[in-house]
Amino acid sequence: MDEIEARLRGLMLAGLAGQAAPYRQLLDELGGRLRAYYGRRVPPGLDVEDLVQETLIAVHTRRASYDTAQPFTAWAYAIARYKLIDALRRSRAHLRAPAEAAEALFVEPGAEAAMAGRDLSRMLAKLPKRTQALIRDVRIEGLSMREAADKHGMTETAVKVAVHRGLKALGAEYAAAKPREVVDED
Amino acid sequence: MKTDDLIQSLAADLKPVGRGAASRRIALGLGLGAAVSVVLMVLWIGVRPDLAQALKTSMFWMKFAYAGLAALLLALATSRLSRPGARLGGLVVAVALPFVLMGTMAGIRLAMAARDAWHGLIMGASAHNCPWCIFIIGLPLLAGAIWAVRGLAPTRPTLAGLMAGGAAGALATLIYSFHCDETAAPFVAIWYTLGMALVATLGAAVGGRLLRWR
Numbered sequence: 001m002d003e004i005e006a007r008l009r010g011l012m013l014a015g016l017a018g019q020a021a022p023y024r025q026l027l028d029e030l031g032g033r034l035r036a037y038y039g040r041r042v043p044p045g046l047d048v049e050d051l052v053q054e055t056l057i058a059v060h061t062r063r064a065s066y067d068t069a070q071p072f073t074a075w076a077y078a079i080a081r082y083k084l085i086d087a088l089r090r091s092r093a094h095l096r097a098p099a100e101a102a103e104a105l106f107v108e109p110g111a112e113a114a115m116a117g118r119d120l121s122r123m124l125a126k127l128p129k130r131t132q133a134l135i136r137d138v139r140i141e142g143l144s145m146r147e148a149a150d151k152h153g154m155t156e157t158a159v160k161v162a163v164h165r166g167l168k169a170l171g172a173e174y175a176a177a178k179p180r181e182v183v184d185e186d
Numbered sequence: 187m188k189t190d191d192l193i194q195s196l197a198a199d200l201k202p203v204g205r206g207a208a209s210r211r212i213a214l215g216l217g218l219g220a221a222v223s224v225v226l227m228v229l230w231i232g233v234r235p236d237l238a239q240a241l242k243t244s245m246f247w248m249k250f251a252y253a254g255l256a257a258l259l260l261a262l263a264t265s266r267l268s269r270p271g272a273r274l275g276g277l278v279v280a281v282a283l284p285f286v287l288m289g290t291m292a293g294i295r296l297a298m299a300a301r302d303a304w305h306g307l308i309m310g311a312s313a314h315n316c317p318w319c320i321f322i323i324g325l326p327l328l329a330g331a332i333w334a335v336r337g338l339a340p341t342r343p344t345l346a347g348l349m350a351g352g353a354a355g356a357l358a359t360l361i362y363s364f365h366c367d368e369t370a371a372p373f374v375a376i377w378y379t380l381g382m383a384l385v386a387t388l389g390a391a392v393g394g395r396l397l398r399w400r
Contacts, residue, residue, distance in 0.1 A: 015200065016202065016203045016205075017202055018200055018201060018202030019200075020197045020198065020200050021197075023197050023200055024193060024194070024197035027193040027196060027197060028193060031189055031193060049189060052189060053187070053189055053192050054400070056189070056192060056193060056196065057192070057196070058339070058399075058400070060196045062270075062338065062339040062399075063203055064203045064207040064208050064211070064338070065208050065268060065269045065270060065338040065339040066269070067208070067269050067272055068205060070269070070271065070272050071271070074270075074271035074272075075269065075270050075271040075272075076270075076271075077271060078270030078271035078341050079270045079271075079339065079341075081341075082270065082339075082341045086398075086400065145195065155199065156195070156198070156199045157195070157196065157199050160187075160192070160195045160196070163187075164187055164192065167187075
C-alpha cells in the first residue's frame with residue numbers, strides 16, 4: 001500500500017503540474033482498480049464501466065480538491081465510494097417498476113420496432129439545449145470535439161463530458177420511455 | 187465512449203492546477219460574500235455611531251476575536267470537508283474552542299453579578315433583533331460559501347453545509363459587531379452564537395441538496 005501510495009501520488013503531482021503522460025498512466029491504473037472495486041460491489045443492472053467512467057471524470061474535473069499534503073489513495077478511495085453510494089441511491093429509483101396498463105405485458109408484436117426510428121429526435125428534445133446541439137454536431141454532423149468546442153465557446157474537456165453524459169442520459173431515457181410509449185400508441 | 191478513449195481525451199487537454207487552488211476558492215467565495223454582506227449591513231442598519239471610541243474598548247475586541255476565531259476554524263473545517271478523504275482530526279475539538287471560551291466568560295460574568303442584573307446582562311437592549319440581523323447579513327456569505335464548496339468535492343454534503351454555514355455565520359457576526367453596541371459577555375455568548383447557529387442550520391439544510399455532485 002505504501003509503495004502504491006508513493007507511486008500514484010507521484011503521478012498525481014505530475015498531473016497537477018500539467019504533465020499528460022504520467023497523468024494518463026494514473027487514470028489508466030485507477031480505471032483498472034475501479035473496475036475491480038465496482039465489479040465486486042455493484043448489483044446486477046448497474047453498468048460497471050459507466051461507473052468507472054463517471055468516477056474518472058470526477059477525478060479529473062475535481063482534481064483541485066486533492067490536498068497534496070494528504071494521501072492520494074484516501075482521496076481517490078473517497079471519490080470512488082461517494083460515486084458508488086450515489087449510483088446505488090439513484091438505481092433504487094430506476095428499479096422501481098412503473099405503473100402501466102395491461103398492454104405493457106400483452107402488446108402486439110412489432111409495435112416496439114416501429115417506434116425506434118421516431119424516438120431519437122423526441123428524446124433528444126428532453127436534454128438541455130446545449131447538450132442537444134453538441135450531440136447533433138459531434139454525433140450526427142460529424143464535427144470533431146475541438147471544432148464543437150470552438151463553435152460553442154467551451155473547453156474540449158467540457159464538450160467531451162457533456163456529450164458523454166448526454167449520450168448516457170439518452171440511453172437511460174430510451175430504456176425508461178419505451179414500454180410507456182408503446183402503451184400510449186394503443 | 188470506450189474508457190481508453192475517455193482517459194486519452196481527459197489527459198489530452200490537461201491544464202495545470204495551482205497548489206492551494208481549493209483554499210483560494212473558499213477564500214474567494216467567503217470574501218465576495220463578505221463584501222456584499224458589508225455593503226448590505228452599512229446600507230441597512232449602518233455601523234455604530236460611536237465606532238471610533240468603541241475601537242478602544244476591550245469588549246469590542248473580545249467580540250471581534252470570538253467571531254474571528256470561530257470564522258477561521260470553521261472555514262478550515264469547511265475546506266477539509268470539501269476534500270474527499272481528508273479527516274477533521276483535531277479540528278473537531280478546535281472548532282468548539284471559541285464557543286467554550288465565550289461560554290466560560292459569560293458564566294464568570296454572571297457569577298460575579300447580582301441576580302437582578304442578570305436580565306440586563308443576558309437580554310441587553312437588542313436581543314430580539316440580534317440573531318435575525320446576523321442571519322440576514324449571513325445570507326450573501328452563505329451563498330458564497332456554498333458556491334465555493336460546490337466546486338470542490340464534499341463527500342458529506344450535510345456536514346459540509348453545516349460548517350460552511352457556520353463559517354458564513356461567524357463572518358456575519360464579525361461584520362455585525364461593527365453595528366452592535368452591546369458589551370455584556372452573556373449577551374454575546376447567547377445571541378451572537380444563536381445568529382451563527384441560524385446560518386449554520388440553513389447551511390446544513392441546503393447543503394444536503396446543493397452540495398451533491400456528479
